[in-house]
Amino acid sequence: MIPSKKVVLLACGSFNPPTNMHLRMFEIARDHLHRLGHYTVIGGIVSPVHDSYGKKELTSAAHRCAMLQLALHNSDWIKVSEWECNQDGWLPTRQVLQYHQNQLNAAIKSTETPKKRQKCQDNENETDWVMNAVRHCSNNDIIHVKLLCGADLLESFGTPNLWQNDDIETIVGEHGLVVITRNECNPYKFIYESDLLTKHMNNIVIVTEWIKNEISSTKIRRALRRFESVKYLIADSVVDYIRNNMLYTTFDTR
Incomplete structure (x- = not known):
């Protein structure tokens, strides 16, 4: 029997604000990878983009990280990494993936046992996402960090x-991609039409989202500007945070 590959799913983006769909992507992807039978998802990482990315209406990384921490409060396997948004400027996704892969590799290769490693890294205030991913790993394990994204990013x-x-x-x-299907996107056709993607198609997992959910941060911000309810679209704690900090209240004058 071929041993399953241990996978950490990494999602990059604005998360401005984080929606329930951002979090559902992780659950959908994990279920699908486990059904395939040769992957074991051992962790999820959310990496908010740096403020200098320059996207319109992008609120500060401090607010976006705080909202993500609230949204993920009850998750025992998805954690926030603030490394990307704490750098001196915007970084390409390739570097973000490589950093997290290198950090996990270093943790795995540590000569300490998992229990001692936990104690040592807790004392050094190590980030949660590292220990969350390696807590059940041995020193001989290999972790694969894969980019979790929607089909729109692939295209x-x-x-x-x-x-x-x-x-x-x-x-x-x-690294590899785990792609969640979206309406009006055909990832299979796009991969077929790309020589580069076809070359690595064995490292791209397409996950069909059967329960369609087209929640987007753009639509959430629009509703908030219009003082419309966003309950059940984003976490209640995030709704409270947005109201308490008066975020997304400026009207779009286009």
Whole structure:
């Protein structure tokens, strides 16, 4: 019997604000990978983008991280990594994946036992996402960090000048993608039409989202500007945080 690959799912993005769909992606992906029979998902990481990304209406990383921590309060396997948004500027996704992969590799290769490693890293205030992923691993285990994304991100690989080919090669070839289907996107057709993606298609897992959920942060912000209810679309604790900090109240004047 072939041993299953231990996988950590990493999602990058604005999370402005984080919606229930952002979190559902992790659950959908984990279920699918486990059904395939040769993957074991041992952790999930959410990495908010740096403030300098320059996206319209992007609230500060401090607020976005705080909202994510609230939204994930009850999750025992998805954690927030603040490393990306704490850097000096925006970083390409390739570097974010490589950093988290390197950190997990270093933790796994530690000569300490998992219990001693836990105590040592707790004393050094190590980030939660590291210990969450390696808590059940031995020193001989290999962890694969894969990029979790929607089909719209996959198709953005075809947008001229948006991605470097070397970055796509590394992201798909060395790490791999777990792609959640979206309405009006055909990831299979897009992969077929791309020589680079076809080359690494064995490292791309397409996950069909049968229970369609088109919640987006853009629609949430619009509803908030109009003082409309967003209950059951985002976590109640995040709704309270947004109201208490008066976020997303400026009207779009376009």
